[in-house]
Amino acid sequence: MLDNPYTHNEARDDLRKALAAVLEESIPPLSDEMNLFREFRLDSMSMLETLMELEDMLGFNVDPEELDIKDFETVAGYSGFLVAIKAAV
Amino acid sequence: MTLLHQRLDRAAAAGPRTPVIQYRDQVLTLSQLQTCARSLARWLSDAGVSQGDRVIVQAENEPMTAALIYAISAIGGCFIPVHPTTPTKQFAYIKENSGGVMVLSAKAGKWSADVGGLHINVPNLNDLLHASTGKLPLSTFNPRIIPEDLACMIYTSGSTGRPKGVTCLHRQMVFAVGAIADALDYATGDVIFCSLPLSFDYGLYQLFLAVECGAMLRLESPEIGGLGLFRALKKSRANVLPAVPAMIEALAVMGKRKPGELPALRLVTNTGAAPSPTSIKTLRSAFPNLGFQLMYGLTECKRVSITPVDGDILKPGTCGRPLRGTRVEVVNASGTVLPPDEIGEFVISGPNVMAGYWNSEELTNKTYQTQHATMRRLHSGDYGWMDEDGYLYCQGRRDDIFKIRGFRVSCSEIEAACSEAPVVRHAVMVPPAPGRPSTLFICASDSEFDLLGFLDDRLEPHKIPDRIRLIDNMPRTANNKFDRRALIESLQTEMKLAPTQKQEMTHA
Incomplete structure (x- = not known):
């Protein structure tokens, strides 16, 4: 029997936790349309750190060749990426 | 052959069909780049650009930027590459300070020229390629240009408030390109992967x-x-990656998951700041055929030193040897040249030393000092030492400038931008350190004011502090100056109380 599938809402909250860990500050609840670069002043390095943090939290390993910056620009895109990758684990 | 565009003429004559720029699925040969630049020079000239004019180019990483640079050079103008997302206030300052007569910029691949508020469409590359300007060399466009003429200005952070336009003459740039090409292991037929912005001088020099x-x-x-x-x-199947430390760190994180899977890549060059030795080690074991060339430079002379391929293995921590035909001396506070292994300021002399800061005599004379009223040397403001074999080792700066992601940032520039806000009474910037984000301390009359939004209009994103702290009283030293050291200490104490669990990325 499969566990309950990992939901978009859970992904969004995990993203919030990862951001809080990387930026070392408390992050309010996220909404789907937020742009991560603008909203949290993430640059490409802190973006990568956030992804590494999520890998550790959720137990997956991304394939560097699968990474497309477009998936990570918005909260919705990023959460969608996490849901897809968790489904594939 | 001492004009920038003559170097393109020479290359195009030797190998007209050699591909020189690739962008998406488009490839330009040397002859095509020369033709585009020639047609553009005609167009720019008709639009009013003449010898001696400064022209600002919002340097998108597109072939048009390259064509524009050579076109402006052929006219005898001075190109000023700026980042396309330069904050509006800063851009206005650069425009005013340089007296730029035209601004070229692109929206979704369409280029236009702004001349005194009037927008004109720039012909696209295809049209330029087929314009009938003939296959004449660029140097015949304006035969009155001499090597002593201004070719380019690059705005960089100075130690006081505003950015400064480093003024680069043809002969200085041509020398720098030749000396760098001699020291770097770039070869004919190499593909150079350029994701560094063309507005950043190391990105620009890749062209x-x-x-x-x-x-x-x-x-x-x-x-x-x-x-x-x-x-x-x-x-891209690129052979060469010019990088800044953040790129090397990212590549190390990714590369160790895919060892050996960048078969074409044979050389990484680094500038901006020292890269993490751990990341380099990771990359060396993941890609055994990959070589590294670590370098040091500053816009004021473009490049100071380059390490031979993998020279950092024998000389850990080095940033290389001075360019051929140039000299680096390590001097103490009274200007005496120090023996090997002693720490002092790097002072550079040679044909790579640029002309100075545009319209800023005082700062030019302070940085480019003349001895015996004749001998001009660049005081870099960077400290370090030289070993017996002439290799340099950088230690850092003694002023308020720090490096972030390879970019030079000065505390006073951030503080100055901040103090323009009417609610801010005092502002002191504390640079980042490992585990300590950059922090701006302010005393302000209104805690609700959107200072980040205010700074966004004035500073580039990498200069925006990670955190802003509102405090009641700014600590002062015995001399009644703001005490940055006390602020740093308070941050360090805080860190000890709440140790961070974050580890260095490459260890994750």
Whole structure:
């Protein structure tokens, strides 16, 4: 029997936790349309750190060749990426 | 052959069909780049640009930027590459300070020229290629240009408030390109992966190096950042990656998951700041055929030193040897040249030393000092030592400038921008350190004011502090100056109380 599938809402909250860990500050609840670069002043390095943090939290390993910056620009895109990758684990 | 565009003429005469720029699925040969630049020079000239004019180019990583640079050079104008997202206030300052007569910029691949508020469409590359200007060399466009003429201005952070326009003459740039090409292991036929912005001087020089070495510059969007780097690099089959430390760190994180899977890549060059030795080690074991050339430089002379390929293995921590035909001395506070292994300021002399700061006599004379009223030397403001073999080791700065992601940032520039806000009474910037984000301390009359939004209009994103702290009283020293050291200490104490669990990325 499969566990309950990992939901978009859970992904969004995990993203919030990862951001809080990387930026070392408390992050309010996220909404789907937020742009991560603008909203949290993430640059490409802190973006990568956030992804590494999520890998550790959720137990997956991304394939560097699968990474497309477009998936990570918005909260919705990023959460969608996490849901897809968790489904594939 | 001491004009920038003559170097393109020379290369195009020797190998007209050699590919020099690749962008998406488009490839330009040397002859095509020369033709585009020639047609553009005619167009710009008709639009009013003449010898001695400054022209600002919002340097997108697109072939048009390259064509514009050579076109402006052929007219005898001075190109000023700026980042396309330069904050509006800062851009206005650069425009005013340089007296630029035209601003060229692109929206979704369409280029236009702004002349005194009037917008004119720039012909696209295809039209330029087929314009009938003949195959004349660029140097015949304006035969009155001499090597002593101004070719380019690059705005960089100075130690006081505003950015400064480093003024670069043809002869200085041509020398720098030649000396760098001699020291770097770029080869004919190499593909150079350029995701560094063309507005950043090392990105810009990749174009000149490609022309000089017969290599092809593959232009990539700087937006790919660290996340998209591996994928884009693999797809490009590039042989050479010019990088800043953040890119090397990102590549190390990605590369150790895909060892050996960048078969074409043979050389990484680094500038901006020292890269993490751990990341380099990771990359060396993941890609045994990959060589590294670590370098040091500052816009004021473009490049100071380059390490031979993998020279950092024998000389850990080095940033290389001075360029051929140049000299680096290590001097103490009274200007005495120090023996090997003693720490002092790097002072540079040679044909790579640029002309100075545009319209800023005082700062020019302070940085480019003249001895015996004749001998001009660049005081870099960077400290370090030289070993017995002439290798340099950088230690850092003694003023308020710090480096972030390879970019020079000065505390006073941030503080100055901040103090323009009416609610801010005092502002003191504390640079970042490992585990300590950059922090701006302010005393302000209104805690609700959107200072970040205010700074966004005035500073580039990498200069925006990670955190802003509102405090009641700014600590002062015995001399009644703001006490940055006390603020740093308070941050350090805080860190000890709440130790961070974050580890260095490369250990994750």
